[in-house]
Amino acid sequence: MRIIDLSQPLYDGAPNCPAHPPVKVEIIADHPQVGWRVELLTLASHTGSHVDAPYHKLANGANLDHIPLGQFAGQAVIADFRGVGPDEPLTADKLAAKLPMPLADRIVLLATGWGTKRAKTDEWLQHPPYLSPDGAEWLVNQKIRAVGIDHYSIAGPRDPVNSQTHTILLGANVWIVEELSFPEEIFGISQPFEFMSLPINFRGFTGAFCRPVAIVR
Ligand SMILES: [Zn+2]
Numbered sequence: 001m002r003i004i005d006l007s008q009p010l011y012d013g014a015p016n017c018p019a020h021p022p023v024k025v026e027i028i029a030d031h032p033q034v035g036w037r038v039e040l041l042t043l044a045s046h047t048g049s050h051v052d053a054p055y056h057k058l059a060n061g062a063n064l065d066h067i068p069l070g071q072f073a074g075q076a077v078i079a080d081f082r083g084v085g086p087d088e089p090l091t092a093d094k095l096a097a098k099l100p101m102p103l104a105d106r107i108v109l110l111a112t113g114w115g116t117k118r119a120k121t122d123e124w125l126q127h128p129p130y131l132s133p134d135g136a137e138w139l140v141n142q143k144i145r146a147v148g149i150d151h152y153s154i155a156g157p158r159d160p161v162n163s164q165t166h167t168i169l170l171g172a173n174v175w176i177v178e179e180l181s182f183p184e185e186i187f188g189i190s191q192p193f194e195f196m197s198l199p200i201n202f203r204g205f206t207g208a209f210c211r212p213v214a215i216v217r
Contacts, residue, residue, distance in 0.1 A: 001215060005213055006180050026031060027039060045208055051198070052178065072196065077190065078186065087130075089129070103139070132152075177210065195213070
């Protein structure tokens with residue numbers, strides 16, 4: 001069994017959504033003084049690779065406790081959009097061209113290439129490609145289980161588009177995984193493949209950090 005890591009690292013000052021506080025890591029105990037080392041974290045629950053539950057956008061939506069853990073593991077396919085430009089919408093037409101296979105109950109991962117640009121630059125923070133509302137509707141109509149992207153938000157920083165895209169997906173109980181990273185080797189494996197992004201067991205949360213992986217047997 002081979003595990004391909006699709007996560008982004010978390011560390012002090014890691015790039016994150018500008019609407020959230022900066023990622024802070026403090027060492028509150030260290031070896032020379034006390035014989036062990038411990039980190040204290042200050043960061044939003046939607047930081048680094050993480051899942052969004054419907055409650056993130058919908059006041060009456062399911063939170064993490066309402067979603068069976070098995071939902072976060074399933075068969076995934078990648079839509080390879082690498083080379084897409086800044087601010088470019090991923091629309092229904094573009095998705096249909098990249099995803100000719102059956103998608104029912106599949107986890108659809110959108111590879112924009114923005115994962116490799118992850119830095120506190122104006123381009124990464126403010127101008128990512130994004131899933132348009134009509135693209136989200138198209139995915140919901142294909143009866144997908146979940147959707148992921150290699151950026152901090154499935155629809156970037158722009159409103160009302162971000163809000164609409166989230167509402168369409170989460171309103172259909174399609175969960176989202178954000179801030180993925182796609183190493184070159186993921187594009188060489190056969191599709192669909194086994195994918196897993198198990199969220200940390202935070203009680204009643206709207207989302208949580210996870211470790212997204214592809215499993216190749
Ligand atoms: Zn999120």
